[in-house]
Amino acid sequence: MQTQRIRPLGNRPALLLGAAVLLSLIRLAVALELLPGWTYGLVAVLLAGATLEATVRALRTALLPGLGLLLIGVGLGYSFPIAVLLAPIGVGALYLAWTPYMSEREQAAFWGWLLVWPSVGLLLVWQIVPSLYALWLSLLDRFNFIGQSKFAGLLNYEILLTRDPLFWKAMGNTVWFVVFTVPIGILLATLVAILLNEKVRWQGVFRTLYFLPYITALTAAAAVWDWIYNPQFGFLNWLLGTPGLDWLSTPQGIFALALAPLGIKLQGFWAGPSVAFVAIMVMSLWHLLGYQVVVILAGLQNIPKEYYEAAQLDGASWWQQQRYITWPLLSPTTFFLATLGLIGAFQVFTQVLIMTPTGGVLQDTLTIALYLYNKGFRDSDFSYASAIAVVVFAVILVLTVVQQRVLERRVTYEA
């Protein structure tokens, strides 16, 4: 039961707060040229009136809270960047100001919306509307702030999909990234997790060692790997016994390199990822392995021990236990990691930028994210970059849905 509250200032402080925040929002809208400038002035006059009235009331009733609110109101009005955040408070305060006594249902509605509004507002402003805006941008012709951009229909998509070899290069690299890293990563992680799940000594030490790369920033990690891969002084060259070999800047695909001595010539996508890109994939595997191990370990610990005991009684070998108990019961976890790996592949950026800032020799390490960054922020072609983003969105959506449909039938959930 909500008891009636007595407010010395009536509802005016709340009203004032709400008005200040609304004012901020209107400033935001004016800045974005969504509203004409004079709206702002109008509301400013209204706010000044409200402020005056609140001040008079504050002086009459309770000086300090009134003054405090006045200061907050003024402060808010002049710092509109926070308006997006404070909008829910304003809306809530306004609501509270007009309806001070609420029934149970009204309370639920009020608090429900007040509590979800900040997140929903932010999601709307920074995610939902921008994605629609990206869709709109992709239909424009060379939008880059300067000059007039006109509606171009599907021109960007047409160029992207039919006349842009670099886009297909980046797509191909992303496909190779998924094909190479996702299965290998999950297999390696499962192996390590199964071993770590046994009673091994120094389990904590091992887990820490496997896990540390994941929390290490990719920027720093990529710098070290770049140093290890360095053509002149790199550790790897010493390890392979071939100092001075500039093998990282070989633009041919590894399949093409491997099959060339046999006289087989492979080209384009079928030549496989370049040596440099394989190097980046190895680094990415290293980075993510710890995360995968921890997630799989958690999955393993969710498998009831009775299954293994029963299997042992039936005389199942270690391998059979892994094959018929661990693997199927782990499939939801594996599925989760595969989906994550798929989406992650489209975001591979940091390590590529650090290790091959220009996308490598002949763009052989170009990834989708780097290509998007190049088009948008180096070439200032925002509409073309938006088209890339929309295509990526579509591809991820289709792949996830297909993956869900195909794999869900095979994924065994616990009975």
Add this chain to the structure above:
Amino acid sequence: MKLEFRSVLARFLVYAVLSVGAVAMAFPFYWMLATSLKSPQEAQQTQPIWIPERLKPANWMAAARLGAQGGSALWGGYEAGRTVTLRIYTGVQGQKPRVSIPTALGAFSDPRAEGSLIRIRYAEGYWEISFTNASSESFRLLPVVVLLSKEYVGYRPELPPDAVRSSGDAWRLEWVNVAPGALGYIFHNYREAWSAAPFGRYFFNSFFTAGTQVLVGLLLAAMTAFALARIDFPGKGVVWLLILATLMIPGEVLLIPNYILLSRLGWINTYYALIVPWLASVFGIFLLRQFYLSLPNDLFDAARIDGASYWTQLVRLALPLSVPGLVTYGIFTFLGAYNALLWPLIVTDKPEMYTIQRGLQVFIGEAGSDYGALMAASTFSILPIVLGYFFAQKQFVQGIARSGIK
């Protein structure tokens, strides 16, 4: 899981596989640390140097002794009026070494060391070179080059040189700093990297950005999750649908429109740009909603009968009970914000607004081949997270594990 590993071979295999893997996982870290302590010449050797000179305690003593002469035993220096004496043990008196204080090239050393008097004399078994700072200025570093005739076969300088090169009929011994002090000697690269770019500011920016994102984001996510899990309000279905829809939007789609919005707002190079777009987190809402759904209904009914408003229920009941979820969310958000490169790269182009990753990325380009400084900068950039991990290992691992469970 209980498996019988009766054979010793199986156990051996388990440890062998785990150890090989662990070495492979840890090696880049070792290499980063080792290189960060190497002199430029050591770093650029094809034959890997496993233990750099700067890690050998015998050299620390000499560094401290020389540092104390120049300024302090810990951080060295070359203060006004001080004299630093370097000995090179040669055993016999041969040709007199030629000594100079170079005007150091490159960004990582103090260029001026003028007003120095250099005296060279032979005493029993060693050449003694003393540098007197006759100016009224103090210097942080005292770089020195000694040309020592090749007739000395078994020479041994008091402080190992940072580089030895062949220069005609002489060995060219180079020190970046002859009076380093113990810490100044070991952490030379760290000190130079730190002073080469405003890393302090970068750290502040990163911590401020990530910290605000975690704290405000936590509150917002908890509020939303609580309302979605515990309050029956009209329009809940629409909100839930909206959040589910957001889940499908990949990060790339947002980069350009958000950048345009930010630049129209004049938010480029502000903390707002780094923080505000990522405050609402669908991941956090999902995670915490799951937590709040799992809490028993009776708890909240009782609170309700006692007259607690929804806000009180959230703050006094739900928040304290969902600490594990909050920690998980906090760790993920902090890691994400601290380690992010792409977003800071887009929304900041002034060094004073760089985050640590952005600063490091620029530094990697600028430091070029100074791998010691590069690795030092990389090391201290990952240090806060690694230290945090060692302090809150359990929470980290559980948090990560929780992320993969439906």
